[in-house]
Amino acid sequence: MMCACTAAVLCSDFGSVSAQAPLDPAKVRAAYLYHFMRFIEWPTPAKPGINESYNICIPDNGAEFNALRAITTKTVNDRPVSIRHTDKTDSLKTCHILYLTGLKPVQAKALIDSISGLPILSVGNGDNFLDLGGMIAFESRIGQVTFSVNLTVANRAGLKISANMLDVADRVIK
Amino acid sequence: MSPFKRVSKVQIPTSLLQRLVTVNTAIVILALVLISALVFIKEYSISIERQKNSLSSMAIIITDRLTGVMAFEDYDLARKNINSLRLNENILTACLYDIDHNLVTKFNRHSNQDEFCTKNSNITTSLMVDQPIMLNDQALGRLVLYADPKLFWEHQIGMSLFLLLVGTLCYVFTWLLSKRYFRKETKSLLKLAATAREISKTGNYEIRVTAGENPAREISNLVNSFNELLEIVENHRSQLEDMINIRTAQLNEEKKKVEKISEAKSEFLAKLNHDIRTPLTSILGYTELIKNGDTVHDKNIHHLDAILRNAEFVSELVNGLLSLAKLESTDLAVKAAPFNINTILESIKQTFEPLAERKNLTLSLNTLSLEENWLEGDSLKLHQVLNNLLDNAIKFTKQGSVQLSVTQRRKDQETVIIKFKITDSGIGISNTKIRDIFDDYVQIGSDTQLLTGAGLGLAIAKKLVNAMDGTISVRQNSQGGSEFSIEIPFKPSSKLSPGPAGKENHTAQIKSLLHDFSPILVIDDDPNCREIVSEILLSQQPQCTIIHASTFMEAINLYHERQPKLVFTDIELPDGNGYELAKEIKQYHGNTLIVAISAYHTIDEYGKTGNRCFNHLIAKPFHKQNLLDTLREIVEKIEPL
Numbered sequence: 001m002m003c004a005c006t007a008a009v010l011c012s013d014f015g016s017v018s019a020q021a022p023l024d025p026a027k028v029r030a031a032y033l034y035h036f037m038r039f040i041e042w043p044t045p046a047k048p049g050i051n052e053s054y055n056i057c058i059p060d061n062g063a064e065f066n067a068l069r070a071i072t073t074k075t076v077n078d079r080p081v082s083i084r085h086t087d088k089t090d091s092l093k094t095c096h097i098l099y100l101t102g103l104k105p106v107q108a109k110a111l112i113d114s115i116s117g118l119p120i121l122s123v124g125n126g127d128n129f130l131d132l133g134g135m136i137a138f139e140s141r142i143g144q145v146t147f148s149v150n151l152t153v154a155n156r157a158g159l160k161i162s163a164n165m166l167d168v169a170d171r172v173i174k
Numbered sequence: 175m176s177p178f179k180r181v182s183k184v185q186i187p188t189s190l191l192q193r194l195v196t197v198n199t200a201i202v203i204l205a206l207v208l209i210s211a212l213v214f215i216k217e218y219s220i221s222i223e224r225q226k227n228s229l230s231s232m233a234i235i236i237t238d239r240l241t242g243v244m245a246f247e248d249y250d251l252a253r254k255n256i257n258s259l260r261l262n263e264n265i266l267t268a269c270l271y272d273i274d275h276n277l278v279t280k281f282n283r284h285s286n287q288d289e290f291c292t293k294n295s296n297i298t299t300s301l302m303v304d305q306p307i308m309l310n311d312q313a314l315g316r317l318v319l320y321a322d323p324k325l326f327w328e329h330q331i332g333m334s335l336f337l338l339l340v341g342t343l344c345y346v347f348t349w350l351l352s353k354r355y356f357r358k359e360t361k362s363l364l365k366l367a368a369t370a371r372e373i374s375k376t377g378n379y380e381i382r383v384t385a386g387e388n389p390a391r392e393i394s395n396l397v398n399s400f401n402e403l404l405e406i407v408e409n410h411r412s413q414l415e416d417m418i419n420i421r422t423a424q425l426n427e428e429k430k431k432v433e434k435i436s437e438a439k440s441e442f443l444a445k446l447n448h449d450i451r452t453p454l455t456s457i458l459g460y461t462e463l464i465k466n467g468d469t470v471h472d473k474n475i476h477h478l479d480a481i482l483r484n485a486e487f488v489s490e491l492v493n494g495l496l497s498l499a500k501l502e503s504t505d506l507a508v509k510a511a512p513f514n515i516n517t518i519l520e521s522i523k524q525t526f527e528p529l530a531e532r533k534n535l536t537l538s539l540n541t542l543s544l545e546e547n548w549l550e551g552d553s554l555k556l557h558q559v560l561n562n563l564l565d566n567a568i569k570f571t572k573q574g575s576v577q578l579s580v581t582q583r584r585k586d587q588e589t590v591i592i593k594f595k596i597t598d599s600g601i602g603i604s605n606t607k608i609r610d611i612f613d614d615y616v617q618i619g620s621d622t623q624l625l626t627g628a629g630l631g632l633a634i635a636k637k638l639v640n641a642m643d644g645t646i647s648v649r650q651n652s653q654g655g656s657e658f659s660i661e662i663p664f665k666p667s668s669k670l671s672p673g674p675a676g677k678e679n680h681t682a683q684i685k686s687l688l689h690d691f692s693p694i695l696v697i698d699d700d701p702n703c704r705e706i707v708s709e710i711l712l713s714q715q716p717q718c719t720i721i722h723a724s725t726f727m728e729a730i731n732l733y734h735e736r737q738p739k740l741v742f743t744d745i746e747l748p749d750g751n752g753y754e755l756a757k758e759i760k761q762y763h764g765n766t767l768i769v770a771i772s773a774y775h776t777i778d779e780y781g782k783t784g785n786r787c788f789n790h791l792i793a794k795p796f797h798k799q800n801l802l803d804t805l806r807e808i809v810e811k812i813e814p815l
Contacts (some may be wrong), residue, residue, distance in 0.1 A: 035245045038309055166242075167243065
């Protein structure tokens with residue numbers, strides 16, 4: 001399914017981009033990550049309890065990390081959202097989303113393998129991210145950000161992705 | 175012309191069946207209209223609700239699917255989703271707004287519905303839904319759906335047509351069933367009406383109505399009552415016819431009787447004319463001969479006899495007519511007073527013996543079996559009856575005899591039945607007349623017979639006998655003559671008979687009375703009457719003085735001048751009447767004896783007034799004997815004094 005999300009409005013929620021300014025793909029992706037948490041249901045042990053937060057882990061501390069700061073002010077299901085910069089395999093178990101950006105495919109593959117079977121949504125950039133075993137991969141086309149979903153991997157990890165989100169996905173691998 | 179047009183009245187059917195069917199059908203239609211209206215209203219509200227529910231369901235489904243679209247702002251997909259609503263014919267317009275109320279996309283089934291999906295559109299209809307798009311309690315936008323009213327109204331029209339169809343079918347079935355049912359139910363009533371019409375036309379009350387099969391109780395009762403009524407009417411009619419027949423027969427009989435009486439009256443008048451003119455001719459003729467001296471003196475006696483006989487006949491005729499007139503106009507009051515039957519029979523004998531001798535007839539009186547001489551009853555009426563019968567017997571017997579036999583038998587202590595039988599050897603009575611002989615104006619003799627009476631005697635006799643509770647009958651006797659039988663009940667009276675010896679003394683007593691009471695005043699405006707009275711009185715006492723008066727005032731003056739003790743007065747005087755005169759005399763001297771003599775009244779008619787004013791009454795015309803009888807009565811009354 002083709003998805004052509006302008007994300008202009010999406011990004012306006014985060015207040016850092018004006019409607020006339022060119023879209024910052026990093027911010028669009030940050031907004032997407034936020035919505036992913038709203039459309040995906042984690043299994044009970046992994047679901048944040050009271051006084052817990054949705055944790056987004058990111059090994060890169062560059063522009064993507066900075067863009068993610070905007071969503072820490074929001075909540076998902078009354079739970080706050082926190083951003084963590086980490087590349088340690090041991091510390092990944094408490095992450096809900098592992099956003100692998102700015103890494104080489106080998107590195108990304110290693111981290112993906114390290115969380116294999118765990119209820120952690122792995123998100124990356126590029127078409128081949130799904131080939132590495134990732135669950136959601138961002139893609140950029142004609143100034144637009146789209147995403148594809150490897151539903152098989154996600155289901156294997158115990159994550160339930162809403163059909164509404166899948167409707168919007170550019171490609172879904174089952 | 176009036177500006178208001180008169181509303182024409184609804185034509186009400188005249189037939190009972192049509193009325194019942196119309197009313198029944200109208201009620202059903204009314205009920206159907208009410209039910210249809212209720213169903214329509216209910217269906218309308220249900221349809222609106224259903225439409226809204228349907229719209230809401232649709233909106234919920236769509237908005238649920240649109241959460242991802244709106245979250246990720248995939249408006250191409252949003253347009254696809256909204257356009258997919260085209261498949262639902264119920265959706266007229268769909269408008270998808272973002273969280274800032276900006277129109278994201280829309281769907282219009284028709285091109286002229288742009289006004290629905292503007293940013294500030296606030297069009298609200300009963301067939302719209304405004305559904306927010308929510309994700310975890312956060313609004314992402316809203317979807318507004320408008321349902322197509324055309325479908326809704328098509329549904330309503332379909333429902334209305336269905337109701338109309340059901341109503342029409344109900345009307346038709348109701349009409350058919352009502353007609354069929356009411357025709358059966360009203361059959362008896364219509365039959366009843368038809369029968370009533372037939373009866374009124376033909377007058378045949380024997381017709382009866384049958385109620386038919388299994389009729390309603392009220393109709394059955396009505397039919398039975400109608401038949402009973404016919405039965406009653408029929409009976410009444412039959413009775414009325416019988417009664418009319420009886421009455422008609424009675425009327426015919428009465429008519430025949432009246433015709434017969436009328437015929438007899440006509441004959442009687444002709445005869446009366448003849449019977450009055452004939453004796454008057456004799457009276458006039460003989461009187462003229464005597465007056466002119468045209469006859470020898472010896473024949474005068476014969477002529478005077480003829481004059482007397484003819485005058486007596488006329489007198490009897492007039493008396494009879496007056497008696498009959500009185501009997502017909504008044505009730506006959508029977509007076510009860512003691513009388514001696516021998517006295518009556520003696521008087522009868524004295525009256526009729528000369529007549530019988532004149533015709534060489536034998537008059538015999540048989541009273542051997544009489545035990546009771548004194549009886550109580552109306553002697554005057556008895557006297558008159560016997561007078562009439564004996565007068566007839568002598569009149570219609572040319573030769574032979576006339577016999578009066580009197581017998582009596584005691585019925586009980588209080589009643590003695592006296593039976594009088596008058597037998598003659600006369601002409602008898604024909605069988606055709608014997609039945610009507612006691613009717614008025616019917617004569618015994620033939621029409622050509624002269625001086626045979628007016629045919630009133632027997633009618634008067636029958637009335638008098640009946641008034642005395644007696645019976646009278648007639649039959650033909652063995653000699654060919656007539657035999658009249660009378661039976662009259664009387665009460666026995668204890669008064670003793672004075673005996674025949676008293677009679678001889680009366681002449682002397684009258685003579686003495688007239689002497690003692692002289693002068694005697696005789697008042698009458700007719701000098702002839704005064705002279706006759708005077709002559710009779712002088713024949714009894716030549717020594718007495720008679721004074722005459724012709725008027726009321728002359729009489730009063732004479733009375734005061736001469737103080738007479740005995741007065742004979744006419745009742746009708748030129749300047750007054752006998753009653754006033756008697757009252758004035760009695761005021762002056764109460765013991766004065768006043769005898770009234772009048773042609774205007776018969777004796778009975780003086781009544782109480784006469785009895786109060788006068789001591790004795792004599793009716794004109796009168797015989798010498800009547801006057802002498804009155805004098806004898808006066809003598810008998812003053813004797814004890």
